[in-house]
Amino acid sequence: MPSRHDRREPVMDRRGFLIRTATTCALAAGAGLWGFLSYSREPLRRRAERVFTFKDYRVADAAAYPGLVVVHGRDVEKMARAAVERLGGISRFVSPGERVLIKPNAGWDRQPELAANTNPALVQAVVRLCLEAGAAEVWVTDVTINDPYRCFARSGIESAVRKAGGEVKFTTEGDFLLTDLGGEVLRVWPVSRFYHEVDRVINVPVVKHHSLSRCTIAMKNWYGVLGGRRNRLHQEIDVSIADLAAAIRPTLTIVDATRVLKRNGPTGGSPSDVSREDTIVAGLDEVALDSYSLRFLELKVEEVPFIRAAEERGLGVSDWRRLNHVEITV
Amino acid sequence: MTLRDIRRVYSVFFFVLFLVLVGITDFRNIKGYEVALFLELDPLVAVTSFLTSWTLYKGLILAVLIIVGTILLGRFFCSWICPLGTLNQWVSHLFNRRRPADDYRVNAYRSVYRLKYYILTALLVLALLGSLQTGLFDPIALISRSFVLSVYPAVNLLGGGLYLRQPLFHGGVLIALVFLAILFANRFLTRFWCRLLCPLGALLGLLSGRAVLRIWRDVEKCTDCQKCLRYCHGGCDPHAALRFSECHLCMNCIEHCPEEAIHYGLPRAGSSVHVPVDVSRRRLIETAVAGAVLFPMMRSAAAARTVPRDQVIRPPGSIPEEGFLRRCIKCGECMRVCPTNAIQPALLEAGFEGLWTPILINRIGYCEYNCVLCGQVCPTGAILPLSVEEKIGAPPFEKPVKIGTAFYDRGRCLPWAMNIECIVCEEVCPTSPKAIWLRTHQVRLRNGRTRPLRFPYLDTSLCIGCGICENKCPVRDRPAIRVTSIGETRSSTNQMILKA
Known part of the structure; x- marks a missing residue:
């Protein structure tokens, strides 16, 4: 009985020989080609990552409208509406079909009463206004310091935005795109990708004490677009703030001074750190808005170097009185 | 069916x-x-x-x-x-x-x-x-x-x-x-x-x-x-x-x-x-004796239970170490729920008995100030459930729960070691008033000029050991401010200050 070890290789015919030879040569040539094509002096293949730049989100300046609107009152929604009305109405800033991003300060896992984050009622009002203007989508985002889910939940902003019909965008590690800020100290940094996917950006900061920059209002709020180890920025905080303000030019800025964190900022943590000011300040010039809002923290322009730095770059005027300004109570 | x-x-x-x-x-x-x-x-x-x-x-x-x-x-x-x-x-x-x-x-x-x-x-x-x-x-x-x-x-x-x-x-x-x-x-x-x-x-x-x-x-x-x-x-x-x-x-x-x-x-x-159950009585007695002999040997080792260990920072609400090891079953629920990923399974930090028990590693995460989730999910009470008020010491509670104390490493701290401005630890410190405070000193630079610079200090009585300072410190690999377990509320012996 034949064993399975007795099986023989068939004798090769011409056709078989040619196929065999061709296959072997092709494999050998392929190996050579692979070596030739992939030879490199670099240990790793580097793919140049695309570097983005910010769009200009601004609308044309119009002398017909005031440059700075200060609104006092208790009903935040009414105050926001009045402020935007005086500035020419929301349709001046948002056209139908546009995608709008709202940037509150939502950096901390803190309740609204502690004033570490923007008042959720103001964010809600702005989302509503944008949707009334016909915005296709309204996104609210921030790169938070504490856990993002906790920050947006605890600050009340998530539920406020949902109620108004907007969408909260949480930023994960994969949501950053390299962006050239073209600044003095800030050049290419990872930036939340949502900024590159919208048409309009509305800055809705809160007025807070900060021990190094002295205050965090509109311009300092742009720290919250950056990823990476942004705590290195504090080494040149005034230049960094001016760099960011020069790189991102928002459509509109509405400063929340309804509750102001007077000390122990930017985290706060105690109601005794908070003072009720019941004011919002709206405008297009972040430098003027910042310098106006210093009054809530008993500061002067001279004490806050980043305002001067921003003014020297032509980002706005620190003497807000030079602007056409309106003060109303609703 | x-x-x-x-x-x-x-x-x-x-x-x-x-x-x-x-x-x-x-x-x-x-x-x-x-x-x-x-x-x-x-x-x-x-x-x-x-x-x-x-x-x-x-x-x-x-x-x-x-x-x-x-x-x-x-x-x-x-x-x-x-x-x-x-x-x-x-x-x-x-x-x-x-x-x-x-x-x-x-x-x-x-x-x-x-x-x-x-x-x-x-x-x-x-x-x-x-x-x-x-x-x-x-x-x-x-x-x-x-x-x-x-x-x-x-x-x-x-x-x-x-x-x-x-x-x-x-x-x-x-x-x-x-x-x-x-x-x-x-x-x-x-x-x-x-x-x-x-x-x-x-x-x-x-x-x-x-x-x-x-x-x-x-x-x-x-x-x-x-x-x-x-x-x-x-x-x-x-x-x-x-x-x-x-x-x-x-x-x-x-x-x-x-x-x-x-x-x-x-x-x-x-x-x-x-x-009936098939066990040999002799083997059973042997195992029991082996366990009984192993116990004093295991217990006489130097571990976090006997000699406090800087790295053994237990989650807030943890009971004293002796009791903690009597309750923790290393199930990982606290590690799952921790929003900042700070709670980590110990290897040998807490001794052999403490393998895979939870410790906080602040370079990975930090203890979120208003968060008490770990105590809520612990099935055995190794970590007791706290209310937020109890944890942060809001009224009616007098003192916050402290899980450790932060210390500066002035040889690595940017202002202290290099005269470079940096207040990140103070900025993120969650207590009110902040445990980290700043004092401005005039410093003489190498070129002979002087300039004012803010230097961070730590108020030990206010620090709760949450570790956000360590986590956010720009000196990333070995932060210039680090939390160790000393002063933790749960321990009566791991203390350094007389009037605590």
Whole structure:
């Protein structure tokens, strides 16, 4: 009985020989080609990552409208509406079909009463206004310091935005795109990708004490677009703030001074750190808005170097009185 | 619907429930669900933690349901409820490349199955003496830990998008390898873990000794074809004298008997005898003595319990270390729920006894000021549930819960070592007033000029040890401010200040 070890290789015919030879040569040539094509002096293949730049989100300046609107009152929604009305109405800033991003300060896992984050009622009002203007989508985002889910939940902003019909965008590690800020100290940094996917950006900061920059209002709020180890920025905080303000030019800025964190900022943590000011300040010039809002923290322009730095770059005027300004109570 | 079908429905239901509970154990989805349900149903956790502390903590009372059920019905937990048992069964089935004839050999009882009773004995003796090592071998703690620390991060990495941040765990791969090894062992012996090693199975086997309702084989009808053996889960010899302590009540033998000779219920005329638990008394005494001898040796070692260790920062609400080791079963629930990923499984930081117990590693995360989730999910009370007010010391509470104290390393701190402006630690410090405060000094630079510079200081009496300063310090690899366990509220000895 034949064993399975007795099986023989068939004798090769011409056709078989040619196929065999061709296959072997092709494999050998392929190996050579692979070596030739992939030879490199670099240990790793580097793919140049695309570097983005910010769009200009601004609308044309119009002398017909005031440059700075200060609104006092208790009903935040009414105050926001009045402020935007005086500035020419929301349709001046948002056209139908546009995608709008709202940037509150939502950096901390803190309740609204502690004033570490923007008042959720103001964010809600702005989302509503944008949707009334016909915005296709309204996104609210921030790169938070504490856990993002906790920050947006605890600050009340998530539920406020949902109620108004907007969408909260949480930023994960994969949501950053390299962006050239073209600044003095800030050049290419990872930036939340949502900024590159919208048409309009509305800055809705809160007025807070900060021990190094002295205050965090509109311009300092742009720290919250950056990823990476942004705590290195504090080494040149005034230049960094001016760099960011020069790189991102928002459509509109509405400063929340309804509750102001007077000390122990930017985290706060105690109601005794908070003072009720019941004011919002709206405008297009972040430098003027910042310098106006210093009054809530008993500061002067001279004490806050980043305002001067921003003014020297032509980002706005620190003497807000030079602007056409309106003060109303609703 | 046969009993086997009902068992299958139960096992799928409980396995899915287990996955769901692991899945929802986070800030957004937890909403007061009993996420540690399986750990609370676990009689081994209940019994051993009772032996270490003489209390049956809160939800662990649920284990009584399983204990009573097992006394009445037998060891149903293993193939009806236990997620590790179900998973092992599925994996065994998947790996099965045997000829049917070999299934009979593999599924017959072997004397090596006694091993689990000896492991149980050692764990019970250690627990009685005051050391809780149940977590290493308890199947529920093991599968929870494995899913939380290895499966969940892996799923998230592959795009599961379960949480915003990719979870990372200290030594997670070790836990993954142990888990995979347990699953792979099913390749060689069906339900290797359950039959050989599982101390919970052993405990349930012992409890089932007096069960009234059982599997019975009618010796008159039986033709000794042994088909009942082929799909047996427990390896309990249903074809001969049934070893009821090994029987999982999988009900497969009933379905596979061509003669309908096997039934579940009360014995009938002609039912075969059963064999009691097969353990050697001599081995049992030997194991108990070994455990008793191991205990003083283990306890006389230098560990965080005896010599406080800087790195052993326990989650807020943790009870003192001695008690902590009597309660913690290393299940990983606190690590799952921690929103910043700060709670990590210890390797040898807390000593051998403290393997895989939770510690905070502030370079990975930090203790979120307003967060108390870890205490809410702990099934055994190693971490007590706190309210936010209790944790942060808001009225009516006088003092916050302190888990450690931060210290500056001035040789690495930017202002102190390099005269570079930086106040990040002060900025993020969550207490009010801040524990980190700044003082401006005039510094003389190398070029002879002077400039004012803010230097950070720490007010030890306000620091709660949350570690956000360490986490956000720009000196990333070895931060210039680091938290160590000294001053922790839970310890009366790990203190440095007289007026604390």
